[in-house]
Amino acid sequence: MRLDDRWRYALLGGLASVPFTVLVYLTAADGVSPIPIFLGGALAGYLYEGDRAGTRSVGLRAGVVGSLPAGWVLLELLGIAPALEGPVWFRVTAFAVALLYVTVFVAIAAGLGALVGLLGARTGDWVARKTGQGRPPTVGSE
Numbered sequence: 438m439r440l441d442d443r444w445r446y447a448l449l450g451g452l453a454s455v456p457f458t459v460l461v462y463l464t465a466a467d468g469v470s471p472i473p474i475f476l477g478g479a480l481a482g483y484l485y486e487g488d489r490a491g492t493r494s495v496g497l498r499a500g501v502v503g504s505l506p507a508g509w510v511l512l513e514l515l516g517i518a519p520a521l522e523g524p525v526w527f528r529v530t531a532f533a534v535a536l537l538y539v540t541v542f543v544a545i546a547a548g549l550g551a552l553v554g555l556l557g558a559r560t561g562d563w564v565a566r567k568t569g570q571g572r573p574p575t576v577g578s579e
Contacts, residue, residue, distance in 0.1 A: 442485065447495045450481025451502025458506045471553045474503035478557025479508070483565045485558070492562045493555060500547075500554020507546035511539040 440448070454477025461470045481499040482492050514535050521531050 442487065443491055443494050444498065445479040446485040446578065447498030447554075448502060450477040450479075450495070450499035450558075451491070453477050453480060454499075454503035455506060457493050458503060459509075462506060469507065471549070473559040474500055474550050474553045475560075477503045478554035479561035479564070480557075481554070481559030482530075487560070489562070496555035496558025497551040499558060500551040501555055504546050504550025506532030507550070508539075508543045511542055514539055 445560035451474075454473040457476075458469060459472060478496045478499045481495045485492055485495045487495075515532075517535070521528055523531075
């Protein structure tokens with residue numbers, strides 16, 4: 438399976454932001470910051486050489502990939518649900534509500550991550566165009 442350039446640069450920018458997102462989460466008292474996702478999107482947008490529609494796609498994808506740690510954070514909630522005391526119906530309901538909450542929150546986090554990644558990619562593309570930096574050739578374009 439061969440990845441197209443949009444996915445290649447989106448994965449590069451998105452995965453580059455993940456360790457920094459986790460680091461911010463582990464060290465900051467106020468939770469996760471969107472700055473690593475923005476910078477990952479900016480990296481992807483800077484490196485991607487293509488039209489503006491492609492840059493948008495790269496940014497959205499990089500943001501979704503960069504927001505993956507949100508799911509890891511919310512898995513802690515699912516770990517708490519089985520530890521609840523009470524009748525079986527209460528524990529099953531609590532777990533179902535926690536699962537629904539996690540699903541909705543991950544969808545919201547992915548959407549916000551996509552938006553932040555898009556803004557970062559547009560910024561990175563703008564910087565690349567303004568500075569006139571020669572972009573590296575894509576794999577297989579030689």
